[in-house]
Amino acid sequence: MTFSKIKKFNSISPKELLAVERFLKSDSPLSGFYGSNRPEFFGGKQIRKFEENWSKKFNTEYSVSMNSATSCLIASMGAIDLKSGDEVIVSPFSMSISAIAPIFYGAVPIFCDIEEDFFNIDYEDVIRKTTSRTKAIIVVNQFGHPAELERLKVFCKKKGIYLIEDNSQSILAHENNKLCGTVGDIGVFSLNIHKHIHCGEGGVCITSNKELASRLSLIRNHGENVVDSLNLKNNSNILGFNFRLPEISATIANEQLKRVDFLTKRTEDIGSYLSEELLDVENLIVPKVRKNCRHVYFMWSCKVKNSSKKSLHKFCSLIQKKGILITQGYVKPIYRLSIFNENLDFGCNDKMKFYRSYYENLTCEVVERIHNNEIIQFQPVSWDIKLRDIKIMAKQIKDIFNQTINK
Numbered sequence: 001m002t003f004s005k006i007k008k009f010n011s012i013s014p015k016e017l018l019a020v021e022r023f024l025k026s027d028s029p030l031s032g033f034y035g036s037n038r039p040e041f042f043g044g045k046q047i048r049k050f051e052e053n054w055s056k057k058f059n060t061e062y063s064v065s066m067n068s069a070t071s072c073l074i075a076s077m078g079a080i081d082l083k084s085g086d087e088v089i090v091s092p093f094s095m096s097i098s099a100i101a102p103i104f105y106g107a108v109p110i111f112c113d114i115e116e117d118f119f120n121i122d123y124e125d126v127i128r129k130t131t132s133r134t135k136a137i138i139v140v141n142q143f144g145h146p147a148e149l150e151r152l153k154v155f156c157k158k159k160g161i162y163l164i165e166d167n168s169q170s171i172l173a174h175e176n177n178k179l180c181g182t183v184g185d186i187g188v189f190s191l192n193i194h195k196h197i198h199c200g201e202g203g204v205c206i207t208s209n210k211e212l213a214s215r216l217s218l219i220r221n222h223g224e225n226v227v228d229s230l231n232l233k234n235n236s237n238i239l240g241f242n243f244r245l246p247e248i249s250a251t252i253a254n255e256q257l258k259r260v261d262f263l264t265k266r267t268e269d270i271g272s273y274l275s276e277e278l279l280d281v282e283n284l285i286v287p288k289v290r291k292n293c294r295h296v297y298f299m300w301s302c303k304v305k306n307s308s309k310k311s312l313h314k315f316c317s318l319i320q321k322k323g324i325l326i327t328q329g330y331v332k333p334i335y336r337l338s339i340f341n342e343n344l345d346f347g348c349n350d351k352m353k354f355y356r357s358y359y360e361n362l363t364c365e366v367v368e369r370i371h372n373n374e375i376i377q378f379q380p381v382s383w384d385i386k387l388r389d390i391k392i393m394a395k396q397i398k399d400i401f402n403q404t405i406n407k
Contacts, residue, residue: 008382033244041221046250060206064206066245078104092335093142098138117290156185165184199253219239267296
């Protein structure tokens with residue numbers, strides 16, 4: 001079998017199409033927001049309906065939708081009143097905004113290494129990197145697998161620092177039956193087209209803290225215009241953006257939310273079945289799942305032992321010719337981006353010499369090794385592959401792996 005005919009997976013169903021048609025025929029505005037002191041400051045009917053449904057699904061007090069998870073992460077930094085010179089512990093192995101968000105407020109990202117087995121931020125390194133300047137930890141639940149959320153939450157509570165979950169890739173994943181995104185002070189979800197559910201572009205912040213929810217809503221919608229009327233305890237750092245989600249996007253997201261259990265079970269089945277078929281391949285370490293955790297396989301991410309960058313490249317090139325889109329590596333470590341080497345200015349000049357030296361000499365040993373020489377990935381959310389085809393796919397992976405890595 002060749003996989004060149006396998007289609008990209010499209011999660012949009014007839015129900016989304018009907019919902020959009022009904023919305024367009026209703027003559028409702030495409031955006032229900034007003035940037036002034038009136039009820040529509042918090043969005044139109046579709047936005048409020050979507051946020052209410054999201055809160056019910058995730059058993060949280062407040063949901064604040066935005067136009068992307070990127071916007072959610074930036075707004076989260078403002079919501080916790082991050083200031084110039086504060087430090088935020090971040091992962092180097094994620095989408096760049098997971099580490100860049102603190103810079104919008106003049107704060108400093110401090111990078112921790114990742115776990116060997118689950119690719120999430122390493123708890124022990126978090127402890128080592130925490131200082132009196134640490135204001136928050138942004139923990140990424142990477143590739144569909146939970147980080148050590150309970151341990152991190154206990155640690156943050158002890159230290160009096162915020163825990164922000166970037167849960168863009170791990171909707172409905174859980175640790176000890178606690179849904180990812182609901183453990184931290186703020187949980188961030190993505191509705192980008194590449195995720196389990198989507199409305200093209202979009203994101204959601206959840207929190208059980210009323211003050212944080214109010215600040216998130218203000219930052220989303222030019223909050224400096226109405227901040228005085230909400231009687232917040234702390235009005236500082238309310239720098240408003242236009243992070244608003246359109247009504248039509250909320251309409252689509254609402255329908256996608258109804259199908260989220262099916263859509264996550266689909267990727268979980270693909271990832272689990274593929275691992276079962278390849279469990280016995282020498283030098284191939286299929287994704288591990290920590291005890292009492294659910295992995296929803298945004299990415300099926302394997303480690304390859306006793307290989308080189310050259311042999312991994314050869315394997316990926318040959319397997320892709322079969323129509324199986326397995327890729328080599330992930331994003332390069334975020335601290336290798338030019339902003340940390342050429343454009344560094346956090347506005348805290350008394351510390352600039354220290355931070356420049358920190359980034360110039362920074363190396364996270366585990367993430368460098370895994371990215372450069374060990375990781376290969378397949379993205380179940382993107383491909384409409386049937387379980388019956390996975391045996392054939394696994395056999396081709398096994399054959400080419402043995403030709404290139406285990407030769």
